[in-house]
Each structure stands twice: as structure tokens, then as C-alpha cells.
Amino acid sequence: DVVMTQTPPSLSVAIGQSVSISCKSSQSLVHSDGKTYLNWLLQNPGQSPKRLIYQVSNLGSGVPDRFSGTGSEKDFTLKISRVEAEDLGVYHCVQATHVPFTFGSGTKLEIK
Amino acid sequence: EVQLVESGGGLVQPGRSLKLSCVASGFTFNNYWMTWIRQAPGKGLEWVASITNTGGSTYYPDSVKGRFTISRDNAKSTLYLQMNSLRSEDTATYYCTRDWRWFAYWGQGTLVTVSS
Numbered sequence: 117d118v119v120m121t122q123t124p125p126s127l128s129v130a131i132g133q134s135v136s137i138s139c140k141s142s143q144s145l146v147h148s149d150g151k152t153y154l155n156w157l158l159q160n161p162g163q164s165p166k167r168l169i170y171q172v173s174n175l176g177s178g179v180p181d182r183f184s185g186t187g188s189e190k191d192f193t194l195k196i197s198r199v200e201a202e203d204l205g206v207y208h209c210v211q212a213t214h215v216p217f218t219f220g221s222g223t224k225l226e227i228k
Numbered sequence: 229e230v231q232l233v234e235s236g237g238g239l240v241q242p243g244r245s246l247k248l249s250c251v252a253s254g255f256t257f258n259n260y261w262m263t264w265i266r267q268a269p270g271k272g273l274e275w276v277a278s279i280t281n282t283g284g285s286t287y288y289p290d291s292v293k294g295r296f297t298i299s300r301d302n303a304k305s306t307l308y309l310q311m312n313s314l315r316s317e318d319t320a321t322y323y324c325t326r327d328w329r330w331f332a333y334w335g336q337g338t339l340v341t342v343s344s
Contacts, residue, residue, distance in 0.1 A: 117289075153329045157273075164323060164334040165273065176332065208273055212329035216289035217275040 118143050118211055122220030129199050130228045137194045137223045139209035144189045146213070153212035156185055156194045159222075160205040168207075169194065201227055230254040230333045232324045237338030240314055250307040250324030250335055257305040258282075261328040264298060264309050266320035267337075274320075277309060278328040287328075292318075314342045 119142040129135050137156075145152045156169040167176045169185035172192060182197045196203055204227050209220040236248040250262070264276040277298035278287045286298050297310040307324055321337040 155331055157331060164336055165331070166334065167331045170330050170332070210273070210275075210331065212331070215287055217328075219273040219275075221272050 117216055118145075118214045118218050120209055120211055120218050120220040122207075122209055122223055124223060125221065126224040126226065128226045128228050131199060131201060133199050134195065134197045135199060135225070136196075137207050137209075139187075139192045139194070139220050141190045141192075141211055143214065145192075145211050146189060152188065154185075154187065154192050155210050155212065156183075157208040157210060158203070158205050159208065160202070163205070165208060196225075199225075199227070203227075230326065232326065232333060232335035234322065234324050234335045234338040237322065237340045239341045239343065241344050242315060242342055244314055245310070245312045246314060246340060248309040248311070248322055248324075248338055248340070250309075252305045252307065252324075252326070255326070257300075258302040260326050262298075262300060262307045263325045263328045263331075264307075264322055265325055265331075265334075266318075266322045266340075268317075268320040271320075276322070279307070311340070314340075316342050318342050 121140045123138045152172050154172050157165040159165040173185045184195045186193050206222045206224050231253045234250045240246045263278040266276050279298045283300050295313045299308045319342045321339050323337045324335040326333040
């Protein structure tokens with residue numbers, strides 16, 4: 117199975133600051149169809165996860181452009197520019213290139 | 229508006245069975261693959277099962293293969309998860325999601341607790 121290593125496990129940031137979260141996979145996430153199925157999710161406290169980014173860098177519907185995703189092959193980053201209070205929660209990366217799909221262990225974002 | 233509403237969770241003894249349902253609305257159900265994902269209390273997310281739009285093919289991780297069965301009724305826009313031989317480690321909130329690679333829409337989840 118593909119292991120997704122997500123860092124850091126937690127972050128504490130002030131409103132308006134920028135942060136980055138890393139997700140590294142144990143195998144290349146480039147599918148045979150040429151696409152890279154690496155997604156980022158946000159789970160606000162007590163809520164279901166919601167998708168932020170799909171296929172590395174595509175912004176989900178309704179997601180503010182403060183969020184951006186970059187990366188390739190095995191190394192991916194989620195960046196949040198100008199953090200807002202509503203951004204608190206747990207961020208998950210998930211690879212959907214190789215079955216079984218696997219998730220990172222999550223990054224908890226707290227607001228200072 | 230896409231809506232996914234799960235039901236069927238509850239307290240069940242180890243070794244027993246439970247069937248979850250997910251009613252979909254706001255999109256053409258039979259055009260989309262569907263997926264179940266779970267989250268143990270205080271833990272991360274785990275992919276549980278996926279099914280093609282026709283129901284002709286299903287996919288599972290080893291942790292549930294042979295015990296869980298995903299199915300769907302396109303006439304009722306409903307997704308199911310039949311869970312047999314339940315174990316304590318199956319205790320989790322189970323989410324229904326649309327698609328299988330893009331995780332665009334999630335239900336609110338239904339909690340399954342496996343305990344004697």
C-alpha cells in the first residue's frame with residue numbers, strides 16, 4: 117500500500133499568516149492515464165471532510181483562492197495564504213492513484 | 229444541491245451484522261461511482277469500498293474484503309454497505325462520498341459502534 121507521510125502533525129498560526137503542509141508518498145502518484153490523483157481535504161471541528169484541492173492543484177468548487185496545491189510525483193504541498201478563522205481544523209491528503217486509496221495522518225491547524 | 233444522507237449506524241455486538249444506507253439527491257445517481265470512507269474516533273480517514281456507477285464492479289481494501297459488501301439501487305438513488313462479522317476495530321463514523329477519485333461531496337456520516 118502507498119504510505120502517505122504528512123507533516124507537520126499540528127500548526128498554530130495567527131490570522132493573516134501563511135502556512136504550508138507537506139504530504140509525501142512512498143510511490144509516484146502518477147496514474148497510467150497521466151493524471152496525478154492527490155487531493156487535499158479539510159475537516160472543520162465536528163464536521164464531515166470537505167474537498168479543497170483535487171489532482172494536486174485544482175481548486176474545488178467554492179474554495180477560496182487562498183488555498184493552493186503544488187507538487188509532483190511523490191512530493192506535494194498545500195499552502196494557505198492569509199489564514200482565516202474558518203480555516204481551523206484537520207487537513208488530510210489522500211492519494212487516489214493506487215488501490216487501496218490511502219490518507220495522510222492529518223495536520224491539525226489551530227488559530228493563535 | 230448535492231446531498232448525501234447516511235443512516236443505519238448504531239451499537240452492535242462483535243461478530244454481528246449491520247447495513248448502512250446513503251440516500252443521494254441533487255445529481256444523476258446512476259452516472260457516478262460511489263465510495264464509503266470511515267473514521268475511527270479521534271483517528272484518520274480510511275477508504276472502505278467503492279462501486280462503479282452500474283454496480284458491476286466493486287473495490288475494497290484488505291481490512292474489510294470478504295466481510296463488507298458495497299451495493300447500490302440506482303432506481304432508489306441509494307448506496308448500501310453491508311457489514312458482516314463486525315470487529316471492535318470497525319468502530320467508526322462511516323461517510324458516503326460521490327465519485328471515487330475526487331472526494332467532492334460527503335455525507336454527514338453515521339456512527340457504528342462495535343462493542344459487547
